[in-house]
Amino acid sequence: MIKIAIDAMGGDFAPEQIIKGVNLAIEKHDDIELVLYGDEKLIKKHLKENSRVNIVHTTDFLDMGVEDPVKEFRTNPNHSLFLAMRSVKEGETDAIVSAGPTQGLVVGGHFILRRIRGMKRVAIAPFIPDFNGRQRILLDSGANVEFKPEHLLDFAIVASIIAKSYLNIEEPKVGLINIGSEKGKGRADDLLAYDLMDENKLINFIGNVEPKEMLLTDCDVLVTDGFTGNVLMKSYEGAIKAFSTAIKTEVENSFKVKMGALLMKSAFNNIKENTNAEKVGGAILVGVDGILIKAHGSSNDFAFYNAIRQARSMAKADIITKIKKAIEETHKND
Amino acid sequence: MIKIAIDAMGGDFAPEQIIKGVNLAIEKHDDIELVLYGDEKLIKKHLKENSRVNIVHTTDFLDMGVEDPVKEFRTNPNHSLFLAMRSVKEGETDAIVSAGPTQGLVVGGHFILRRIRGMKRVAIAPFIPDFNGRQRILLDSGANVEFKPEHLLDFAIVASIIAKSYLNIEEPKVGLINIGSEKGKGRADDLLAYDLMDENKLINFIGNVEPKEMLLTDCDVLVTDGFTGNVLMKSYEGAIKAFSTAIKTEVENSFKVKMGALLMKSAFNNIKENTNAEKVGGAILVGVDGILIKAHGSSNDFAFYNAIRQARSMAKADIITKIKKAIEETHKND
Numbered sequence: 001m002i003k004i005a006i007d008a009m010g011g012d013f014a015p016e017q018i019i020k021g022v023n024l025a026i027e028k029h030d031d032i033e034l035v036l037y038g039d040e041k042l043i044k045k046h047l048k049e050n051s052r053v054n055i056v057h058t059t060d061f062l063d064m065g066v067e068d069p070v071k072e073f074r075t076n077p078n079h080s081l082f083l084a085m086r087s088v089k090e091g092e093t094d095a096i097v098s099a100g101p102t103q104g105l106v107v108g109g110h111f112i113l114r115r116i117r118g119m120k121r122v123a124i125a126p127f128i129p130d131f132n133g134r135q136r137i138l139l140d141s142g143a144n145v146e147f148k149p150e151h152l153l154d155f156a157i158v159a160s161i162i163a164k165s166y167l168n169i170e171e172p173k174v175g176l177i178n179i180g181s182e183k184g185k186g187r188a189d190d191l192l193a194y195d196l197m198d199e200n201k202l203i204n205f206i207g208n209v210e211p212k213e214m215l216l217t218d219c220d221v222l223v224t225d226g227f228t229g230n231v232l233m234k235s236y237e238g239a240i241k242a243f244s245t246a247i248k249t250e251v252e253n254s255f256k257v258k259m260g261a262l263l264m265k266s267a268f269n270n271i272k273e274n275t276n277a278e279k280v281g282g283a284i285l286v287g288v289d290g291i292l293i294k295a296h297g298s299s300n301d302f303a304f305y306n307a308i309r310q311a312r313s314m315a316k317a318d319i320i321t322k323i324k325k326a327i328e329e330t331h332k333n334d
Numbered sequence: 335m336i337k338i339a340i341d342a343m344g345g346d347f348a349p350e351q352i353i354k355g356v357n358l359a360i361e362k363h364d365d366i367e368l369v370l371y372g373d374e375k376l377i378k379k380h381l382k383e384n385s386r387v388n389i390v391h392t393t394d395f396l397d398m399g400v401e402d403p404v405k406e407f408r409t410n411p412n413h414s415l416f417l418a419m420r421s422v423k424e425g426e427t428d429a430i431v432s433a434g435p436t437q438g439l440v441v442g443g444h445f446i447l448r449r450i451r452g453m454k455r456v457a458i459a460p461f462i463p464d465f466n467g468r469q470r471i472l473l474d475s476g477a478n479v480e481f482k483p484e485h486l487l488d489f490a491i492v493a494s495i496i497a498k499s500y501l502n503i504e505e506p507k508v509g510l511i512n513i514g515s516e517k518g519k520g521r522a523d524d525l526l527a528y529d530l531m532d533e534n535k536l537i538n539f540i541g542n543v544e545p546k547e548m549l550l551t552d553c554d555v556l557v558t559d560g561f562t563g564n565v566l567m568k569s570y571e572g573a574i575k576a577f578s579t580a581i582k583t584e585v586e587n588s589f590k591v592k593m594g595a596l597l598m599k600s601a602f603n604n605i606k607e608n609t610n611a612e613k614v615g616g617a618i619l620v621g622v623d624g625i626l627i628k629a630h631g632s633s634n635d636f637a638f639y640n641a642i643r644q645a646r647s648m649a650k651a652d653i654i655t656k657i658k659k660a661i662e663e664t665h666k667n668d
Contacts, residue, residue: 131580142513145521179476179564187479187561211565212572227521228565230513231545235569238546243577246465246608250601257601263594267584274580 001033001052002315004308005084005093008038009061010100012298015039018099019046021304025312026050028305032312035093037080058083062104064297069107081105085112088290095291095311097282099299106143109288116324118331121151122287123226124294125159126233126280127167130215133274137163138214139286140226141233147225149192152176153200157326158286159221160203165317166310167220175209175219177228183207189225197223202326211235240275281306284314289324291315335367336649338642339418339427342372343395344434346632349373352433353380355638359646360384362639366646369427371414392417396438398631403441415439419446422624429625429645431616433633440477443622450658452665455485456621457560458628459493460567460614461501464549467608471497472548473620474560475567481559483526486510487534491660492620493555494537499651500644501554509543509553511562517541523559531557536660545569574609615640618648623658625649 006022008015015038022034026048033052036043040057047053061080066072072079077086081100085108087093098105102124109122123140130136137159144151156174163172176194178186183194185208197205209217211232224232251261261268273279281303282295291314295307340356342349349372356368360382367386370377374391381387395414400406406413411420415434419442421427432439436458443456457474464470471493478485490508497506510528512520517528519542531539543551545566558566585595595602607613615637616629625648629641 131576131583145513177565179479179561179568190479210572211568212575214569214572215576216572227513228562231511231562231565232569234513234545235548235566236573238544238548238550239570239573240577241546242465242549243574243605246605247601249465250598250604254600257598260594260597260599260601264584264591264598265594266588267581267591267594270584271577271580 002031002095002312003033003035003093004311004315005087005096006034006036006308007081007084007096007098007100008036008043009080010098011295011304012064013300014099015042016046017299017301018304019043020301021299021308022053023048024301024305025308026052029309029312032308034308035087037084056083062100064101066101066104069101069104072104073107073111082108082112085109085290085292089113094315095293097293097295097304097307097311099295099297099304099307101297102142102294105285105292105294109285109292113288113290113292115287116289116327118327118334119154119287121147121154122285123155124283125162125286126283128214128233129275129277129280131271131274135167135280136214136220136222138222138229138233140224140229141283142226142230143285144226147189149189149196152193152223152225153196154327154330155286156197156203156205156221156223157200157330158323159223161319161322161326162284162286162314163220165319165322166313169220171204172220173218174203174205174221174223175207175217177211177222177224177232178208179210181208181210193223200330202330278303279306281310284310289320291320336365336429336646337367337369337427338645338649339421339430340368340370340642341415341418341430341432341434342370342377343414344432345629345638346398347634348433349376350380351633351635352638353377354635355633355642356387357382358635358639359642360386363643363646366642368642369418369421371418390417396434398435400435400438403435403438406438407441407445416442416446419443419624419626423447428649429627431627431629431638431641431645433629433631433638433641435631436476436628439619439626439628443619443626447622447624447626449621450623450661452661452668453488453621455481455488456619457489458617459496459620460617462548462567463609463611463614465605465608469501469614470548470554470556472556472563472567474558474563475617476560476564477619478560481523483523483530486527486557486559487530488661488664489620490531490537490539490555490557491534491664492657493557495653495656495660496618496620496648497554499653499656500647503554505538506554507552508537508539508555508557509541509551511545511556511558511566512542513544515542515544527557534664536664612637613640615644618644623654625654
C-alpha cells in the first residue's frame with residue numbers, strides 16, 4: 001500500500017477540487033491510502049468516505065498569496081502543508097501532494113523534508129507536454145534565481161532518474177538550454193555546466209538545446225537555472241495564449257471564419273487535449289528528501305487527481321532511494 | 335538627402351535580394367542616396383541603374399557562418415561590411431544596413447563605429463510585432479551574455495529615444511523583463527537595475543514585466559540581459575512555430591478540418607501579416623556611434639527594403655545626436 005499525504009487546503013479551489021481529486025484517485029487506484037491534512041468539517045462536505053482515506057484535522061493553512069512563508073513556518077507549525085510534509089519526514093507517508101503556494105512548498109521542503117545530502121539546491125521540475133502529448137522535464141523552472149554550474153549537474157542527474165523511473169525512458173537524453181546549439185555558446189557558467197555534464201557518466205548529455213527547440217528536441221530532460229527556466233516556460237505559455245487570442249479575435253470578426261472554426265473544432269480540441277497540463281499532473285520539487293508534488297495552484301479535481309497519480313508512480317518506483325545513491329556517487333570525492 | 339551605406343554581400347540571399355530591396359527603396363523614397371559595397375559585376379546583374387545609387391567595388395565579404403569575425407576584421411579591412419561601416423564612421427554616409435552575420439556586425443560596430451562615450455555595452459534591439467502589428471523594442475536580444483545593472487539602464491535610455499523618434503511614441507513606457515511582476519522579484523542584478531531605472535528621470539519606467547506578457551504589455555521598451563532576451567524571443571518564435579505545425583498536422587489528417595482551414599484562410603493570413611517580421615525591417619545595434627541596422631540573415635527584398643526604410647527614418651530623426659546627449663547627461667557624474 002502506498003501512503004500519500006494530501007494538503008487538502010492548498011490551491012485556489014481548495015478544499016472542494018482537492019477532495020474531488022482525492023475521490024477520483026481512491027476510485028482509480030486500490031493500492032493507495034491517502035491522509036488528508038486540513039479542516040475536517042470542510043473536507044467531509046466533499047469526501048466520499050472510504051477506509052483508505054484518513055483526515056488529520058487542522059484549521060490553519062497557507063494563504064495562496066503568502067508573502068513570507070519562512071515566517072509562517074517559524075510561527076505556525078500547524079499549517080496543513082507543513083503537517084503533511086512532516087508525515088513524509090517521519091516515514092508515516094511515502095509522498096506529499098499540494099496545490100499550495102510554490103514558495104511555501106520550497107520553504108517547507110527545505111526546513112522539513114530537507115535537502116538530500118550532496119544537493120546544494122532544490123529545483124522545481126514541471127513535466128512539459130508538447131503538441132503530441134510527449135513530456136519533457138524542465139528544471140529549474142523557478143526555485144532559485146541564481147545558480148552555479150554544479151547545481152545544474154545535480155539537477156540533470158536527478159531528472160534523468162525521474163525520466164527513467166517515471167516516464168519509462170531507457171536512457172533519457174539531457175540538454176542544456178542555451179542561446180546557440182554549438183558548444184562554446186552561452187554564459188561562463190553555462191560553459192562550465194556543459195563540461196560538467198559532458199564528463200559525467202551517470203547522464204546521457206547531448207549538448208545545448210535552443211529555446212525554440214523546447215517542444216521539438218529529442219531530449220527528455222532540459223536543464224537551466226531557475227530564472228531562465230521560468231522565462232522559457234512562461235514565454236511559451238504567453239506565446240500560445242497570444243496566438244490563441246489572435247485566432248479568437250479573427251473568429252469573432254467574420255462569419256465565414258467562424259464557420260471555418262466550427263469545422264476545425266476537432267483539431268483545436270485535439271491540440272488542447274494533447275497539451276492539457278491537467279492530464280500531466282504537477283511538478284516535482286527536486287532535491288528534497290521525499291517525494292513532493294506541486295500541483296498547479298488553479299488545479300481542478302482532474303489535475304489534482306493526476307498529481308496524486310504521479311506521486312503514486314514515483315513512490316512505487318522508489319525514486320528517492322535511487323536519487324540519493326546517484327547524488328552520493330557524484331559527490332563522494334567532494 | 336539621406337545617404338545610406340549598404341552591405342550588398344551580407345545575407346543568405348545576397349546579393350540578389352539585397353539589390354532588389356535597394357531597387358524598391360530607391361523607387362519609394364526620393365530623398366535617399368544609397369552606396370552599395372560589394373562585387374560590382376554581381377550587383378549590376380540585379381540593379382536598376384539610378385543616379386542615386388553608387389557602387390564601391392570589393393570582392394571580399396564575410397561568410398554568414400563566420401567563426402572568428404575579430405580575426406577577419408584584423409586580417410581583411412576590405413570586407414563589404416567593414417568598408418560600409420567605415421563610410422559611416424568617416425561621415426560619408428548617415429547609416430548602414432546589413433543582413434550579414436550578427437557577430438560580424440557587433441565586431442565591426444565595436445572596432446569601426448565604436449561605442450558612444452559612456453556606453454559600456456552594445457545591445458541588439460529588434461522591433462517585435464504583436465498580433466495587432468504593434469511594435470515593442472526588446473533589448474538586449476543577444477549581443478552580450480553577461481551583464482551589469484547599469485548596462486540595462488543605458489539600454490533603456492537609448493531605446494526610449496528610439497521609441498520616441500522612430501515609433502512616434504510620446505512617452506515610451508519601459509519595463510524590466512522579470513519572473514514576477516512585483517518589485518523585489520528576480521536576480522540580485524535585476525533588483526539593482528530596477529532601482530536604477532526607477533530613479534532615472536530620462537525614462538518612464540513602469541516596473542517588471544513577465545515573459546508571458548511580452549505581446550500584451552503596454553510597454554514600448556522591454557529591457558533585459560542578452561541571454562534572457564534571446565531566450566525570450568526564441569521561445570516565442572518556437573512556441574508559435576510549434577503551434578502552427580500542430581494545426582497543420584491536424585489539417586492534413588482530416589478532410590473536414592481542411593475545409594475549415596480554407597474558410598479560416600483570411601484569418602490566418604491576417605495574423606501572419608500582422609506579425610510579419612519582413613514588414614518590420616531589422617534590428618538596431620544600440621550603443622554604437624552610428625545608425626547600424628541589422629536585417630535578418632534570411633531577408634528577402636521586401637524585408638531588406640524595410641530595413642533601409644528604418645535606417646532612413648532614424649537618420650532623419652537624428653537619433654544618434656539625441657542618444658549621445660542623453661547618455662552624456664546620465665554619466666556626467668560617473
